[in-house]
Amino acid sequence: MSDANDTAPPIRRLIVIGLGLIGGSVALGAKKRGLVKEVYAMNRSADTLEYARDKGIADKTFQSIEEVLEGASDEDLILLGVPVLSLGPVLEQIHKHLEADATITDVGSTKAALVEKARQVWSTLPSNFVPGHPIAGSEKFGVQAANGDLFEEHRVILTPTGAEDEHHLQRVSDLWSGLGAGVDSMTADHHDKVLAATSHLPHVLAFVLVDQLASMEEQTEVLRYAAGGFRDFSRIAGSDPAMWRDIMIANKESISARIEEFESHLNQLKTALRDSSPEQIQEIFERAQKTRNGFLHKSEENK
Amino acid sequence: MSDANDTAPPIRRLIVIGLGLIGGSVALGAKKRGLVKEVYAMNRSADTLEYARDKGIADKTFQSIEEVLEGASDEDLILLGVPVLSLGPVLEQIHKHLEADATITDVGSTKAALVEKARQVWSTLPSNFVPGHPIAGSEKFGVQAANGDLFEEHRVILTPTGAEDEHHLQRVSDLWSGLGAGVDSMTADHHDKVLAATSHLPHVLAFVLVDQLASMEEQTEVLRYAAGGFRDFSRIAGSDPAMWRDIMIANKESISARIEEFESHLNQLKTALRDSSPEQIQEIFERAQKTRNGFLHKSEENK
Numbered sequence: 001m002s003d004a005n006d007t008a009p010p011i012r013r014l015i016v017i018g019l020g021l022i023g024g025s026v027a028l029g030a031k032k033r034g035l036v037k038e039v040y041a042m043n044r045s046a047d048t049l050e051y052a053r054d055k056g057i058a059d060k061t062f063q064s065i066e067e068v069l070e071g072a073s074d075e076d077l078i079l080l081g082v083p084v085l086s087l088g089p090v091l092e093q094i095h096k097h098l099e100a101d102a103t104i105t106d107v108g109s110t111k112a113a114l115v116e117k118a119r120q121v122w123s124t125l126p127s128n129f130v131p132g133h134p135i136a137g138s139e140k141f142g143v144q145a146a147n148g149d150l151f152e153e154h155r156v157i158l159t160p161t162g163a164e165d166e167h168h169l170q171r172v173s174d175l176w177s178g179l180g181a182g183v184d185s186m187t188a189d190h191h192d193k194v195l196a197a198t199s200h201l202p203h204v205l206a207f208v209l210v211d212q213l214a215s216m217e218e219q220t221e222v223l224r225y226a227a228g229g230f231r232d233f234s235r236i237a238g239s240d241p242a243m244w245r246d247i248m249i250a251n252k253e254s255i256s257a258r259i260e261e262f263e264s265h266l267n268q269l270k271t272a273l274r275d276s277s278p279e280q281i282q283e284i285f286e287r288a289q290k291t292r293n294g295f296l297h298k299s300e301e302n303k
Numbered sequence: 304m305s306d307a308n309d310t311a312p313p314i315r316r317l318i319v320i321g322l323g324l325i326g327g328s329v330a331l332g333a334k335k336r337g338l339v340k341e342v343y344a345m346n347r348s349a350d351t352l353e354y355a356r357d358k359g360i361a362d363k364t365f366q367s368i369e370e371v372l373e374g375a376s377d378e379d380l381i382l383l384g385v386p387v388l389s390l391g392p393v394l395e396q397i398h399k400h401l402e403a404d405a406t407i408t409d410v411g412s413t414k415a416a417l418v419e420k421a422r423q424v425w426s427t428l429p430s431n432f433v434p435g436h437p438i439a440g441s442e443k444f445g446v447q448a449a450n451g452d453l454f455e456e457h458r459v460i461l462t463p464t465g466a467e468d469e470h471h472l473q474r475v476s477d478l479w480s481g482l483g484a485g486v487d488s489m490t491a492d493h494h495d496k497v498l499a500a501t502s503h504l505p506h507v508l509a510f511v512l513v514d515q516l517a518s519m520e521e522q523t524e525v526l527r528y529a530a531g532g533f534r535d536f537s538r539i540a541g542s543d544p545a546m547w548r549d550i551m552i553a554n555k556e557s558i559s560a561r562i563e564e565f566e567s568h569l570n571q572l573k574t575a576l577r578d579s580s581p582e583q584i585q586e587i588f589e590r591a592q593k594t595r596n597g598f599l600h601k602s603e604e605n606k
Contacts, residue, residue, distance in 0.1 A: 085581075135528050155528060194521055198529045202536045204572060205508050207591040212561075212568045214594035218497055223597070225438050225458060226501045233505045233536060237595045241588035245581050252576055258515075259573060263566070265515045269507060270562060273555055278388075278548050285544035288510040291517035292540045294526070 011036045012075035015068055017090060019043040019052055022107045023081025024146030027057050032148045035178040042068035048143050057146060065093040072100045077171060080106035085246040088117045095121045103168045104129045110250040111159045111188035125163035130172040132158045141240045152180035159188040196254035203236055203244055210237040314339045315378035318371055320393060322346040322355055325410045326384025327449030330360050335451045338481040345371035351446050360449060368396040375403045380474060383409035388549040391420045398424045406471040407432045413553040414462045414491035428466035433475040435461045444543045455483035462491040499557035506539055506547055513540040
């Protein structure tokens with residue numbers, strides 16, 4: 001254990017509901033850095049919980065939300081790590097069983113649907129709820145892939161609803177900063193629009209491409225001669241299908257809009273190809289290359 | 304210099320026309336492994352040639368095809384490393400200036416258009432011409448990125464025309480084997496069909512996606528929050544625009560067919576999304592994930 005953070009009092013109990021890659025990584029990192037006094041974890045799978053206890057990811061584990069919330073206090077932070085579409089039922093359980101003014105946050109990849117769900121469950125937006133999204137995915141998943149340094153030098157987007165008390169927002173922000181991440185803030189709608197372009201659409205394209213190749217007669221050959229490019233491309237197609245299914249449904253509007261926009265850009269290239277216009281093709285490719293190189297440059301700067 | 308290959312006599316002179324990543328890597332690897340006695344290189348750029356001499360990539364360098372072919376013998380191998388659409392004019396120059404029965408091969412990403420061009424230039428398919436394509440790309444380009452081990456554990460596809468003499472085919476095959484690659488053989492048409500799926504289409508999608516993001520109002524933000532997935536995805540969008548423009552034009556038919564097939568698969572996902580059908584979405588994602596994991600498994604086996 002490293003030294004406790006001395007600028008803000010550590011969270012008494014970190015309560016992780018849904019222990020996967022992200023929840024497990026927050027737990028490991030927060031313990032390692034002394035950001036929390038103890039970790040409680042809730043998951044349906046007994047195997048996952050056993051693994052978490054064995055590896056020191058959680059101090060105590062539970063198979064129901066009611067149990068894990070027993071004895072929760074105002075100094076606790078509840079982190080929701082369940083798939084996006086399971087967040088609704090989980091919020092209902094929390095509303096029913098949480099008595100303290102503990103901070104509630106989540107790590108889901110879409111935000112607007114969740115905020116709407118919270119409004120329904122509490123009849124008004126609760127003052128202890130601060131939605132969040134760490135931009136630190138991986139094609140790995142499950143608590144077995146948990147890594148306490150996962151968030152270092154990554155961005156975390158918080159989407160405060162406007163109804164939250166300042167100290168809850170601060171507590172969530174401090175947790176992520178303590179894990180080495182940079183914390184930004186924007187509305188839930190804006191988050192969903194930006195992420196549809198930067199993360200959800202690329203996943204759609206990767207899944208669809210690999211599905212297409214899988215359906216080709218020449219599948220075996222296609223995979224045999226898959227060059228480096230395809231390997232990178234297909235890495236993200238190895239992501240958790242159930243998690244991504246949920247993201248699609250939860251951010252349906254923004255993703256559909258981005259897919260249509262993509263189709264119209266693809267059409268430009270098709271037209272250039274049909275007309276055998278090298279100039280137009282090169283123009284598209286050069287614009288892409290320039291943007292991509294600018295992006296890599298920015299990534300380096302952020303480090 | 305390492306020991307000469309003792310199963311086959313080494314090539315006397317390796318003549319590289321168009322000294323980029325691939326041509327430079329073949330030259331470096333062949334010299335290092337004693338597969339050739341000397342390397343002659345032709346390029347338009349004097350800077351490239353100076354670099355090649357400085358780094359020991361080429362023994363002698365020339366700025367015209369006529370000069371680099373002077374004194375060529377039956378024991379020489381001519382490797383064409385120029386962009387796909389420049390291969391036609393280069394073949395015409397070779398036809399005009401090559402007097403010996405030297406072996407001719409290339410490293411282009413499309414094959415059928417090249418074979419057709421050779422037939423036009425020679426009026427019949429020449430017996431010393433063996434088209435080839437090493438499946439070992441990189442988003443890097445230029446002779447500065449040359450690496451003598453680039454082809455180790457990679458596949459090289461030869462597309463013999465049927466008109467070639469056996470010893471020319473053997474010489475090309477031996478060169479690639481000597482560089483550590485596995486050598487396969489198929490028709491030019493089949494090569495173009497398979498590569499359209501496995502390499503050309505992924506590049507199209509990557510270029511178009513990055514071009515789309517570049518045109519968004521939120522461009523700066525989009526790049527700021529680009530997660531790991533996007534980074535991998537966009538790596539291939541950093542490839543040489545001119546080279547890929549040529550590949551598009553040269554393999555237009557196959558690439559167009561694959562783009563249309565992709566659009567129809569994308570439509571399936573759009574429909575599932577419009578109907579909010581989690582089952583259909585998950586089915587597509589799971590099929591993709593399974594294929595992708597099978598591919599990774601196969602890649603490991605090939606090593």
